[in-house]
Amino acid sequence: MTDGRSAARGVLRTVLLLGVFLLVVGVLWEAFKWLFGDPWRLDDILGTGLSYYHQPPFDLLQASDLQLPHLWSIVGALMEPVQRNQEQTLLGYLVSAAAYTWAEALIGFAIGTLIGVTLAAIFVHSLFAERAFMPYVIASQAIPIVALAPIIVVGFGRGLTSVVIIATYLTFFPVTISQMRGLRSPDPRALELMRSYAASRWQVFWKVRMPASLPYLFTALKVAAAAAIVGAIIGEGPGGVKDGLGRAIVNFNQQYITGPEKLWATILVASITGILFYVCVRIAEAITLRRRGSTSA
């Protein structure tokens, strides 16, 4: 009834929550460095001539500037060129890499969703199909798919296709499981009512089961959104694709000693990429379900 506004509020809440998340991580990060990191100094605070020197009370290897750079040096690194004598900034480079990863993840996500929704529809209508294939759908998730990533990349070539396949694989499972639950969620009495109208299976599917399954579908899509990004990064990284965030992680990992900020900046961008994907799904959910009262966070 309150629809649009409360849906918007739900999305806002999610965004705020994720903002709090980034803030908490940032605070914990610098607190950790304050306690365990390397000493640092500010020579001339805002031109006042005052200087400040901080000597952390404890010393821990993991908090040193090499292992855990200050947030400001990571942000600073984003503004500098990727390589010396290059015009492109690290930020520009990472954004284009992220766009590539995003595209892969999105395609895989779409295909995986389609497969999951189809499988669920088949399983709900055929007991044999469910019994025969469901154990494998479940077992497929007990398999560390990312372990297969390199082989898929070798098998299908070091390019978009392989990564899309991995993202697809990681998406279809949560969608299948959740969608099956959703298709089965309508009140048995609603199904009986449709039966009393002599509705066909097809009509029952579109008029009762499908609408009832939407909230379940979105629950799964939110899980799958993160999984698709992870799949894409893993596919690119160790698999040896020449583009994308995974590649950037592998590259900057090799240059870690000379520039740890670059690897961290890449991870930061990867995290924001994941969060953006999640927020997009969340917005789609809010729009689709806006007339159904509250949606989950």
Place this chain on the structure above:
Amino acid sequence: MSSVPVTPPASDALAVRLAGVHKSFPVKGGSSTVALEDIGLDIGTGEFVSLIGPSGCGKSTLLRIVGDLIEPTAGTVEVNGKPAHQARIDRDYGMVFQAPVLFDWRTVEANVRLPLELMTGAAGADRDRRVREMLDLVGLADFTRHHPHQLSGGMQQRVAIARALVFEPALLLMDEPFGALDEMTRERLNGEVLKVWARTGTTVIFVTHSIPEAVFLSTRVVVMSPRPGRISEIIDIDLPQPRTEETRESERYFELVTQVREALRAQHGGGASAARARAEGGIG
């Protein structure tokens, strides 16, 4: 208007004494709704009192106030001569809710044993004997090792009743315990509740919106009206004890059912008849 006078209870000892009880809940925007207004009611030991009224008349709220699950905004609640809070600490209450509220992870037996585990004093063997007795009483002796989900709704509610009675509470509070059950199961369980009541002598406060149920079970029926919730009439149920299936077919039973129904209907008949109903409530 002062609280509605009541007929003196059968026994001279008072189980519950409510005086000037008010309850209001805050609503968004700073104002508040009045759920209960000026409730006065005395219940004697061993009585079986039903609270009946339309949705929103505050009967469940009143029950929860007696059980110290929520606090009144004003007024006093005494149970067995002490404040409700003290009575709860002394474990004077057995509660039965509309849903059975059983614990999935406990067997029927263990569910019934729960209050005894929480209350020191009962030894192991004595404990088990009491659990078995109670399950016998509600006819579930053969299901001690079952888990709640293996039982039907009616059986689950019987487990809840056994659990409420196992520690012999002075006061049994039942909040529409059979509201979700079908008519046949409800009538059978009504009979069982009366049997248990006769055997244990516990005082019972029973919330319902079924008129036949209220009349069949009670020694007194308290009729409540909504917005704000107050007692509009109290009707003595003088049907002979013990009550049986014949009771349900007796002339007097029908008269009393009609009387309760009219008392409930009077609330909708506008100001004049509502006032008359209240006046009649005073006469009893």
Place this chain on the structure above:
Amino acid sequence: MTVAAEARPGSDAGRPRRDLGSSLMRLVPPVLVFLAAIAIWELATAGTGRRVIPPPSAIVAAMGRESDLLTRSAIATFTEALGGLLIGSVAGIVIGFATARWAVARDILVPLAVGASTIPLIAIAPIIGNWFGVLNPLSKMMMAALLVFFPVVINVIRGLVEVQPAQLELMRSYASSPTEVLRKVRVPNMLPFLFTALKVAATLAFIGAIVAEYFGGTSAVIGRVVLTSMSSGRFDVAWAGIIIGALGALGAYLIVVIAERLIIPWSPSFRA
């Protein structure tokens, strides 16, 4: 959930036990599918030699040929994954318990956990390698533990907090102490949530360990064996490694499933 709308006198005796015959019958379709898949795979790839997808028989042969390396790798990787599973779950349970009681702590931790589930945590594998030493198995364990931690902590908190209000009301009517409510209501209520998390975590632990191996470290581990044998064109060995890794994850998953059946046979998750 607890209210069954009508009494069911016919089924009062509880559910009849499913007899052995019919549960064996349920196994027939999946087993048929399995055999058919293996047969088709074998027929489609037989005689193709060292292709990217070798026939099953070649993979089995490779397992025999490289049994020494594969066994050592399996032990190393399984240790990392199970160690990570243990560290991550214990940390998740401890922090979950510590946090569930304080609303403020929950308000900080829950967005943290939700946020963590939307970001590709696995991207910090190389960093964790740097922190704990690339050659130290602890670095792989910590990656696995990090992946395991978040689902466990979220589910422990949810299980402790999402108790039916009526159950708390009942406990209040008994004037029971917070400790009693914790022991008798919250903890049992939390167990099904915990097992749900552990089932996910079992797989995640293997993913974490193997992916961390991809990013560098000692050579006798499943992840490195897969990568190196693939780059040298020995796809049969790579597949053998993948299958062993998968079986490890599947085994851990099944152990959790069995433990769940034994410890909480009453769980609603076992009901259709």
